[in-house]
Structures are given as structure tokens and as C-alpha cells.
Amino acid sequence: MTAFTVVLTALGLVLVFEGLTWGLFPGLVKRLMAEVIKLPDAQISRFGLAVALTGALVIYLVL
Secondary structure (H helix, E strand, O other): OOHHHHHHHHHHHHHHHHHHHHHHOHHHHHHHHHHHHHOOHHHHHHHHHHHHHHHHHHHHHHO
16 A cells, blocks of 8 residues: 555545534534634644644654
8 A cells, every 4th residue: 555545545534524413413513613713822722733643642642
């Protein structure tokens, strides 16, 4: 499996899970987005970076 295949597979999985979340729970997603808008930018940034680092750690542990 090439690196390009892995990246496309990962992207496909992200799209599947995002699509299922929006498709099955649209009201919940809208409420969560309304709450996120109220948070300070710094808190959103820290959360995003923490999620990205967690994802990188998972990839590192799997490969």
C-alpha cells in the first residue's frame, strides 16, 4: 500500500464519518456548532491542535 493510498483512505474515512454525523444527527451538529461559536478563539485553537496531535499519535502508533 503506497503512502498516497493511505492518505486517500484516511480522507475517505473522515468524509464517511463526517457525512454520517451530519446525515444522522443534523440537529445535534447545529447545536454543537452554535456552542462552539461562543467559545474563545484560543480555546478552539487548543482543542484543534490537541485533536491533530492525537491523530498524529494514532498514525504513528499504527505505522
